[in-house]
Each structure stands twice: as C-alpha cells, then as structure tokens.
Amino acid sequence: MSLKYIENSRKILCIGRNYAAHIKELGNARPKRPMFFMKPPTSILKPGEGPLLIPKGVSAHYEVELAFILNKDLKHLPTTFSKQDAIDSIEGYALAIDMTARNVQNEAKAKGLPWTLVKGFDTFLPLSGLIPKSKIPDPYNVNLKLSVDGQVKQDDKTDLMIFPIEEILVHMSSIMTLQKGDLILTGTPKGVGPVQPGETLDASLSVDGEILESISVKAEESASPYFFEES
Secondary structure (H helix, E strand, O other): OOOHHHHOOOOEEEEEOOEHHHHHHHOOOOOOOOEEEEEOHHHEEOOOOOOEEEOEOOOEEEOEEEEEEEOOOEOOOOOOOOHHHHHHOEEEEEEEEOOEEHHHHHHHHHOOOOOOHHHHOOOOEEEOOOEEHHHOOOOOOOEEEEEEOOEEEEEEEHHHEOOOHHHHHHHHHHHOOEOOOOEEEOOOOOOOEEOOOOOEEEEEEEEOOEEEEEEEEEEEEOOOOOEOOOO
C-alpha cells in the first residue's frame, strides 16, 4: 500500500455541495460555482493508524469521497482547460472519509461564524492507499459506498457530481496556486449521518464492481480536552 502521497501532500482542498441529493438532505442552496474549504494535514488518519476520535459533545458525520492528487502546479487555468487536461494533471486517486462536526457546524453557520474547526479535528480524514490512475480511467465511473456497523448508508456513483474536475481546478486555481502533491476531495453523495463511539465505518471505492480500495475504522471518544456545548 502506497502512502507516500499523504506525506507529500501540501494542501487538502475539499469541494462542498457537489451532489444534488446531498445538498437537498442538508437543506443547503445549490452553489453557482464550486465551493471549497480546507482541512489540515493533521486531520489525516492513515490506514491502520488507530481509531477515529470523536470529541466530547460532537455529532460526527461521515462523508465518503473520491480524492485525487495533483502531479503538477496549476495557476490561473483558462476556461478552455478540458476534461483530458484535468486527468493529465492527476497523479492518482484515493478513497477518503471527510468527517464533519455537524452540530458545531450548524451553530457556526447560524451565527455567521467560520467553521474551520468542524473539519479539522485530529483523525477527521481517514484515507486509503494510493490508487494508480490506470485503475480509474474515468473518474466519473466510480462507485462510493459507506456502511456503519454493516448498514449501508451511502452508495452512489461519481457521475452524479455537479461540477466536473476540470471546472473545480479552473475555479480553485483562480484563487490560489495549486501545487504538486495537493490532495483534492470531490464531494460526497447523499446519505451522510452520524457515527457514534463504538461503531465502525467501512467504506469502499470500486470501478465496474471491482473494489480498488477500502477503509475500515472504529470510532472512539477522544481524550482531547475539547468539549462542545451549544450556547
């Protein structure tokens, strides 16, 4: 299992609201252009590195996603940047679970406050090993699946993405320089929900029925002094 891409990651950029049914289930507005946020590298949980840690008072929601790794720097890309250009810019892919402190996020959004912390807790980004690009000839023909204690919660294909990868890269690169090694998450399909301490998340990424990577991680309560209490 190749994990070097994790050690080489410069930035972790995550697309939000990229699946229509997921937007609907959270009651959000559909964006006119790709919206994204960042997660710190310290949120990464490598395969086999221990449990997913849920801080006290936090309702932690899972979001299974297709991630890709850039193989070059990108800046101020033109609108003519094509699907093939985008694929040529990808080093490889990975399966990711983007964890969100949902109750913390809801309060922050209601008060108009930033919500970096809801995505940034330690272990809030379980990742798989690197998937060679040759294994995924079409990033829109990928099935993402996630179960909690054996009960399937998410199971959809990436062809449901609202914004294609080329549009994501054009927009991001107009704001900040994208660097070789950057890890980009492409959004989650419907079915997100909470995982409790003691429960196990199982996620998989498959193409035409063949599972290419999987993640299995048990949730535990964090020993962190952080405690969320609604104000």
